[in-house]
Amino acid sequence: MSVISQGSGTISETAFATISSLAKAEAGLVLPHSKVTMVQSRLRTRLAATGIDTYEAYAKFVSAAEGSAERRLMISALTTNVSHFFRENHHFDILKKDALPELLRRAKSGKPVRIWSAGCSSGQEPYSIAMLILDATPELASLDTLILATDIDPKILEKAEVGQYSTQQITGIPEDMRKRYLKPGNSSDAHIVTPNVKRMVRFRELNLLHDWPMRTQFDVIFCRNVVIYFDTPTQDGLWPRFESALHPQGWFFLGHSERVSEQALPRFSSVGMTAYRPINASNATHA
Template identity: 45%
Template structure:
């Protein structure tokens, strides 16, 4: 297929609806027609990679039994992964307080578990751990671990590698860079920074679809699910809240993004205790 044919690829209405329906079923993503041009632009790359000449053939593929792998690529292409270190700083201030309350338990041999749900490229999980280490360096030798999960296998791989170009290091002071990162190879003239061994040891990154099964066995002291459910409709959000409540300790906290809210939190067993901060009701 020539370059001109690629350039003229158009996302027709029927294909948009098929893609939107599949994205909703697979991941809870709600795609609106106003975003059709953006979706077309992102998915053209997938059609080029597969050598397909139209979106109708692409929809046939992703709807087939042989389309499992491509469905993962589809969700990856449609997912917006925007993050930065120490985003929404008030949550990290609260996190330090949570740790202070749990230090006696940790020192006595107890555990603390944190889940960064929708972790993107790992900056949120790393920010959380740095906050904890700065508040109490001893936690490096205590049973504290962070789990980061995301539906997008590409960003999970990025987070596991833990190598950040300089343009993604905003919010990290020079002192924190020196303490928790090492200089990596310079790529295309831009410096890169790799998380150190301690950070990599205390954080685990896995691929996970929030709409699928959750294999975690232990309850969490804290769940950060920030700027994720904004992409879900009210029905999907309502199905998630009780699931979060079930895997949260009775004295744990759930953090949402700045534009996200639990409508009628008591209905789902939560109480709003601060800006986009929710605690389980007793």
């Protein structure tokens, strides 16, 4: 059997093939051969945690029915969770200038306002949205407004719920907002988001490939830097689902290198870089 790389442990072609096809089937994650070193190093801690000696035996274990709990932890280890506060700030400009005033009108007329951060990772995205709402339209925060933040990775959701970040991680938050929406954490380098920010966000585990149990339509959906890890057929399966989950007057934001497919594009208007509204939404002429 050919061995792909050397180190404290090695992954065989067969083990890599089994793990990458499981990652695709379970989470939509595409792991081309170029990611073999990454996979090996990310799974090393899982081998140690399970006491399994070889990648071969680990691949066999996670493929079996009794390995289903470990399969979840394997996916958690394989996901890329990089995130920043106010990442791709142009989306927050659109949110502030165009969406929030309209959402405030809707909320004042008694309608609930629902925002979805799909693939929220460690929480920087939903907390940025909450901070912006509290800052720009505080009245909206006092009305029936909620941010649903979902991710496939249970471990990253635990971190997100805690909402504690290092000094380096909070650099994207404008200085004045840092003063208002962060308090000291459990070390001199730690900062925790304030309770009023946390109160606006509900974290839930959700695999985008599975059923979406939410029965509401969302006024705004952020799904940024998530579908980039999926192949085109998986992405194509998601566009109509996002379209159905989005309010006809809603906003939909993708990551900087993601685009809705040609097929789905006629049903969305572009309202900025990787920012969309359903085709018949009013004010859909921005940018």
